[in-house]
Amino acid sequence: MTQLPTQTDKKLGLVIDLDICVGCHACVVNCKEWNTSGYGAPLGDTNAYDADPLGSWLNRIHTYEVTPQETPAYDNPSSTGASPSHQCGSGDSLAQLVHFPKSCLHCEDAPCVTVCPTGASMKRSEDGIVLVEEDKCIGCGLCAWSCPYGAREMDPMENVMKKCTLCVDRIYNDNLPEIDRTPACVRTCPANARHFGDFADPNSDVSIMVKERGGMDLMPEMDTKPVNKYLPPRAKVKTSDGLEIAAEQSKSEMKADGFLGWLDKALEKMG
Amino acid sequence: MHPAISVIFFTVTSGAGFGMMFVLGLGLPVHQGAWTTILSCGLALGLAVAGLLSSTFHLGHPERAWRAFSQWKSSWLSREGVLAVLTLVVFGLYALIWLASGERLASLGYLSSFLAALTVFATAMIYAQLKTVPNWHSKLTPLTYLGFALASGFLLAALFISTSRIGGVHVAALAAIFVAAAWLFKFIWWRRADNVGFSETGSNAGTATGLGHLGDVKLLESPHSSDNYLTKEMVHQIGRKHGAKLRFIAVICGVVVPVFLCTLAIFSGLIVLPLLVAVFSMFIGLFCERWLFFAQAKHAVSLFY
Numbered sequence: 001m002t003q004l005p006t007q008t009d010k011k012l013g014l015v016i017d018l019d020i021c022v023g024c025h026a027c028v029v030n031c032k033e034w035n036t037s038g039y040g041a042p043l044g045d046t047n048a049y050d051a052d053p054l055g056s057w058l059n060r061i062h063t064y065e066v067t068p069q070e071t072p073a074y075d076n077p078s079s080t081g082a083s084p085s086h087q088c089g090s091g092d093s094l095a096q097l098v099h100f101p102k103s104c105l106h107c108e109d110a111p112c113v114t115v116c117p118t119g120a121s122m123k124r125s126e127d128g129i130v131l132v133e134e135d136k137c138i139g140c141g142l143c144a145w146s147c148p149y150g151a152r153e154m155d156p157m158e159n160v161m162k163k164c165t166l167c168v169d170r171i172y173n174d175n176l177p178e179i180d181r182t183p184a185c186v187r188t189c190p191a192n193a194r195h196f197g198d199f200a201d202p203n204s205d206v207s208i209m210v211k212e213r214g215g216m217d218l219m220p221e222m223d224t225k226p227v228n229k230y231l232p233p234r235a236k237v238k239t240s241d242g243l244e245i246a247a248e249q250s251k252s253e254m255k256a257d258g259f260l261g262w263l264d265k266a267l268e269k270m271g
Numbered sequence: 272m273h274p275a276i277s278v279i280f281f282t283v284t285s286g287a288g289f290g291m292m293f294v295l296g297l298g299l300p301v302h303q304g305a306w307t308t309i310l311s312c313g314l315a316l317g318l319a320v321a322g323l324l325s326s327t328f329h330l331g332h333p334e335r336a337w338r339a340f341s342q343w344k345s346s347w348l349s350r351e352g353v354l355a356v357l358t359l360v361v362f363g364l365y366a367l368i369w370l371a372s373g374e375r376l377a378s379l380g381y382l383s384s385f386l387a388a389l390t391v392f393a394t395a396m397i398y399a400q401l402k403t404v405p406n407w408h409s410k411l412t413p414l415t416y417l418g419f420a421l422a423s424g425f426l427l428a429a430l431f432i433s434t435s436r437i438g439g440v441h442v443a444a445l446a447a448i449f450v451a452a453a454w455l456f457k458f459i460w461w462r463r464a465d466n467v468g469f470s471e472t473g474s475n476a477g478t479a480t481g482l483g484h485l486g487d488v489k490l491l492e493s494p495h496s497s498d499n500y501l502t503k504e505m506v507h508q509i510g511r512k513h514g515a516k517l518r519f520i521a522v523i524c525g526v527v528v529p530v531f532l533c534t535l536a537i538f539s540g541l542i543v544l545p546l547l548v549a550v551f552s553m554f555i556g557l558f559c560e561r562w563l564f565f566a567q568a569k570h571a572v573s574l575f576y
């Protein structure tokens with residue numbers, strides 16, 4: 001049914017921490033590996049080993065460079081003429097590199113569901129997962145057009161719409177050890193940048209993380225009400241500040257006490 | 272957006288077919304005789320069916336297309352399918368009765384006109400509903416689709432006309448008014464589309480990534496070494512290359528030539544020949560216009576790339 005449930009019992013989704021994602025693409029690969037052999041048709045590729053490979057992936061990582069727009073006035077004494085304020089590190093904050101994993105956000109007001117003419121796309125009322133029933137899908141592509149995030153991809157071999165299933169075939173899977181009953185991307189992330197949980201429960205890990213770190217929606221102006229949240233990168237310090245801190249730290253470390261302190265003094269006395 | 276030929280053909284031809292049904296259903300006076308009935312109704316039905324069939328070429332699984340009739344409660348695409356079939360059935364019945372008895376049942380005719388207009392509206396809403404494509408997301412989109420359907424449908428239906436005046440106005444003058452009005456809507460549509468960008472939602476790479484508060488967001492590395500479905504389908508740019516030239520051709524063939532030929536028809540006393548040429552010219556114009564409708568539309572996904 002492509003009408004949206006008015007409310008879902010649970011709101012399962014992911015928290016993605018942009019502060020610690022290292023852009024290793026492990027989640028991308030593990031997502032493909034799990035989902036090509038799990039729910040629905042395999043995730044197809046064409047020309048996989050050729051010049052123009054094309055395939056369907058449910059999770060992709062973009063890498064962005066974010067340059068601070070303005071330098072505060074005190075950092076920029078010459079207000080006339082060309083100032084180097086656009087250069088990295090001349091301002092209060094630094095240009096930074098952000099690795100940005102992107103998969104379906106399992107939106108509460110998912111436009112991809114309501115536009116679907118066949119009932120193949122749906123949002124489950126029990127847990128809010130947005131899924132495609134592939135044997136009903138006619139491959140019209142309209143749902144992909146309606147998603148602002150580019151979270152849906154037509155499979156080049158099966159000609160049906162593919163999207164993140166939130167690993168529905170793992171999270172409820174009693175055949176897996178309990179530790180593995182979490183999405184493949186979450187399970188595999190070596191930096192622990194992806195977390196899975198229920199956002200309807202205010203005491204769940206994901207809800208607490210969102211509260212404490214200011215978890216945000218992507219393109220909230222599109223009114224899709226994404227369930228997945230992104231944690232913004234923490235503010236970075238200037239390299240020079242960083243060096244000073246490091247220098248302070250090494251100074252204080254030099255004043256060692258205890259056995260090392262005694263040894264230090266004893267060696268000094270020996271001249 | 273990627274301009275798929277099958278969808279361009281579908282929207283132009285089925286628009287004209289349903290436009291023709293609209294005009295015939297309202298009781299446009301055409302010549303007596305079975306042949307006129309067969310040809311005029313056949314052309315209207317044929318164009319609509321050809322368009323609809325072509326649209327199924329765009330599908331990954333055309334054999335499941337029947338499923339698209341099920342979700343009319345929420346989906347404009349589904350509504351479009353249901354309305355199209357209803358219109359074909361009602362108008363087909365109207366045409367059969369007309370053919371068998373020589374009688375044009377006004378009530379059935381009006382019903383098919385109403386359904387035909389709704390079908391074209393539903394087609395336009397498939398695009399107009401998409402907030403992700405600001406060029407399309409406007410009330411002007413259904414207005415242009417309805418305008419073009421009426422104009423091209425009227426030009427086609429007028430080929431079978433049995434009188435030179437309707438309500439005191441020359442048929443060719445009416446045709447010219449419809450064509451000009453439709454393109455007037457399109458000019459307004461173009462003016463909006465050229466300026467709107469993502470201004471209505473205020474979306475940009477900053478809101479897309481949520482990193483806007485940290486500064487200017489620029490893609491450094493894309494997620495893959497080659498194109499993917501998203502970039503081919505929604506970040507399509509090649510089609511925009513000849514935008515200005517195509518728009519010029521669209522205007523010349525779509526409105527200048529047809530209006531000139533309609534004027535010629537008014538003063539020369541000939542109707543069918545100038546209007547026939549006008550129809551062909553308008554179709555060329557509409558194909559260019561529709562190509563640009565897709566090719567020049569930017570999708571929100573492009574903000575990530």
Ligand code: SF4
Nearest residue numbers: 104105107110112147
């Ligand atoms: S992210 Fe896109 S595909 Fe996923 S629920 Fe939202 S609109 Fe639908």
Ligand code: SF4
Nearest residue numbers: 116137138140141143
């Ligand atoms: S591509 Fe499939 S899932 Fe998407 S709108 Fe069409 S039928 Fe529905």
Ligand code: SF4
Nearest residue numbers: 031164166167183185
């Ligand atoms: S939840 Fe599963 S399907 Fe979704 S991105 Fe992660 S691994 Fe892929």
